[in-house]
Amino acid sequence: MAVSKFGIFIFCHIHILSLTTANSKDGYDRYKALLPKTQGMPWPLPFQMTSSEDQLFIDKDRFVFNLDQRCDILSYAFKRYTDIIFGADDSTVSQTKRFSNRNAHQKTVFEFAIPRPLRDDDVVTALHVDVQGQCMDDEYPSLQSDESYNLQINPNGFATLDAKQVWGALRGLETFSQLIYNNDDGAFVINVTSITDKPRFQHRGILLDSSRHFLSVNVLKKNLDVMAMNKINVFHWHIVDGTSFPYESYTFPDMSAMSAYTRKEVYSQEDIKDLIEYARLRGIRIIPEFDSPGHSESWGPANPGLLTKCFTAGKWDGSFGPIDPSSNITYPFLTQFFTEISQVFKDQYIHLGGDEVSFDCWKSNPDVNAFMTRMGFPNDYSKLEEYYMTKLLQIVDSAKRNYIIWQEVVDNNVTVAANTVVEVWKGEYQKEMAAVTAKGYKVLLSSPWYLDYISYGKDWYKYYLADPQDFNGTQEQYDLVMGGEACLWGEFVDDTNVLSRLWPRASPIAERLWSPIGTFDVKSAEMRLDEHRCRMVKRGYPAQPIDGPGFCPHEFVQK
């Protein structure tokens, strides 16, 4: 692995104190077969973490989050995490065994016997959050967001979370929530812990495809919840494709009116605003993809003349190909359309697609060929693609947006602007990563992380062990790697199975993209991942089993 070349000093001392097996019965075979789960261990693994065996109680009734400035994002987050941490009761423990308010004025009385006298400094009653920068109400997460944070749970019960930006505070809150677990008596406890954390890669994404099958806003929100739990910060929304056009454009409302599956399978402007805000509050960027010139059949019905007419035996055969780069209407349309997109979506980046452009239809069309001759590149269809992409990129440039494109654009030798981000998705990705970065482009990796391809058993190992910087290159080339994305294409996925198919299989990728280089110990990851899966289940998300037989203390209940 090229990873060893980095030689970066990693301080990642983890005291795995909580390997108490959840089923520590007799030494029967079956229990050896069952994996022990950790307790109160975070996923993804922080950059630096030390923890001791000293447990502190968390007083559910007194506990507060403190912040010294007004900050909407964090106010919402405090509310959310209070529910997340204390919401689901551990019903194995009878209520009387837990904290109760005997007297309103004299809080925190433990009714059950505890092994040593309880002093106030055994109890965490607050998390003191400090954000250096000013928290802005209209702030969106971006590629430049600082997600680092420092979390201290001190032996005296004093707990602090320090971050440069609100985005780091959000990540720290998630970690804090994951450190808390129920002890054998059902009480909320946290171990004395010190964490300094920051992501290894800035771009940690998940692609969902709402064109092959529609995904409801409700399910997309649940997915954003789980993304935040896994410190994934980019929702790459492959919103439209050849099969359907669920995006409701205000400039071109006919596009969804004619090309959504039905009126119900549509994202209104209201829906999109709602999702962008929901994601923002969780520190997640939404990067929409409007893939062209291929994968755009659904754009055609509302825009006559946009798609190339395909010819068979000298006549239009009734079918359409990619967008027609020779058409008069193409570039005015694209200008208007992407102007709208740049206003609707807040992120600096738009994904422009550019994959799998078939040249057959272009080759068949006499007008396209006449145009190519006129332009001085007869029969060179890569040049035609380049012509199209260059014009498209200029349009998006003038809309003041940066762009991501799929690797084929570069593979086809289209020259693109130097700040283009190239997403690698095909086989032999190490070679491609080396080639793309050698040309000086920034790069994202997806190839090894196509989660729509399912197979029996523990497929997460291979996702976990793939590394975006595992290719032959110079340090400069490695520095061009911005991160990666897990892709769940929609051919066989809809509301019924998207969450259970994605989670926790995307979690190993989340750890690969967040945790320090060299976090490769599958066995210790497995114990943490099993706890993490059960944590997702307990919080109400249908994360499926991926490590063979076992159980979660709280099994999934459909709400």
Next chain:
Amino acid sequence: MTNKMAGEIGVIVLFSCCLAIAICNVQQQYREKGRSVAVTQTSGMPWPMPKQMTVTTIQRILDVGSFQFLVSSSTQRCDIIDEAFVRYRKYIFGNDDRTLKFKTNRKPRHGSIDQEAYLDTLQINIASGCDGYPSEESNEAYTLMISQDASTATINANEVWGALRGLETFSQLVYQNDMGLAVINATIINDAPRFQHRGLLLDTSRHFLSLDILKENLELMAQNKFNVFHWHIVDDQSFPYESYYFPDMSRKGAYSVRHVYTHSDVKEIIEFARVRGIRVIPEYDSPGHSQSWGLAITNLLTKCYKDGQLSGDFGPIDPSVNSTFQFLQNFFLEISQVFPDKFIHLGGDEVPFDCWESNPDITSFMTMMGYGKNYALLEEYYMQRLIDIVQGLNKGYMIWQEVIDNGAKVAPDTIVHIWKGGYQDELTKVTKLGYNAVLSAPWYLNYISYGSDWRNYYQVEPLNFNGTDAQKALVIGGETCMWGEYVDNTNLIPRMWPRAASVGERLWSPMEVNSADAATSRLEEHRCRLLKRGFPVQPVNGPGFCSVEL
């Protein structure tokens, strides 16, 4: 009236004729845009395909307000059907804002729609009574008549179980026409299952499945005309069954106190299944796959040795001690009382011999019995005694194929369950020995892969093996299996459905209904139907949509 209708339509044609008509109903509007969409759907076509069906293009309208279900049988009341009416009214018309997708087809008194277009009543006639449990001898045949003009449609069945199947079919024939009305085409169906045993195995030991999920699955089974829930309730990993006589077995062997099926839970499942015409056959697998039994029952499992010392590990159940059989007698007495079905699945698969080989007491027992080193004989001895116990309790039993493969001789009425590769040869062998056979080998749905894998399950022909007609008659059916290693509440339903529907049709419909291409549009409608009824049934045919998403 029914004769009149048959006369008008002419000869009852075979199932295949209906497909041409069904294509007329395919949703056209989204294909006209010249883009690469998606699989098409039929409208009002049933799954699994009936034995004989004649469909006309004449649409009858159902009025949500006045449509009534009636039943007559030889007994005064028929609770099973009464309950079914409640369910099917909901499935046909919807019962809340989310599922009520049909316009209120209030029958116009002086309207433009011809009064005769309305179908007012479904009358169910059951020749016999409607009590009891479904069994291996249940008659599920029925006829269904929806005439072109009569106001009443009729289901005739010998037994209540056939009436249930007919009701399901009726509900599937109803669809929404272009005007948003609930309609059904005039149709004649004469239906009966091809195989008597159409089962689905769930494994609640590797992962626990909640009662709600088990019920949801039973509901879906009924909608796919499955009639056996093979409940692989316990295994090595956990023992969620709460025993009356041996309560410590779940106390010590369940994953936790929350991962237990209480007596009332089990009763509830059996009753839920019964009223849907589904048998519950529990499996208590032994002498292997029984590690979890040993936590509460000391000396039941064989102690394994290493280098002449106890290794601390345990192997299969120990056949060399009498206490084993005393326990089994008591345990299976309870099981025979708790589960009303005639059959119990006794397992018998994957028995490893190494622990038995290591144990000196077993070795002396083998010598005493004259088995020498032949551990297959020890297994046979165990199975024989277990079978004797279960026979003594007046129960029939199923066993996995290894019991026969290892040469054990079992009673002639044993049902052998075939699950390993090379199943055609195994079917030949097992039926040659004269045993009944149930096939599962090609239908392990826990093995997942990308794409439309249902086509593979669909195209299996269970009788495609070398054997005489008498041998083929011994194949009583099949079961699709969802082993639980990677399945729990979170993913069971979408992973199972509609993939299992494929097997449902294979086991119900005539042998000639075997083209996956021809079935695709109908399966797509069926998936959307199940989705509309509120079940998270996943997409299996590539890009597309349902008119009502989950």
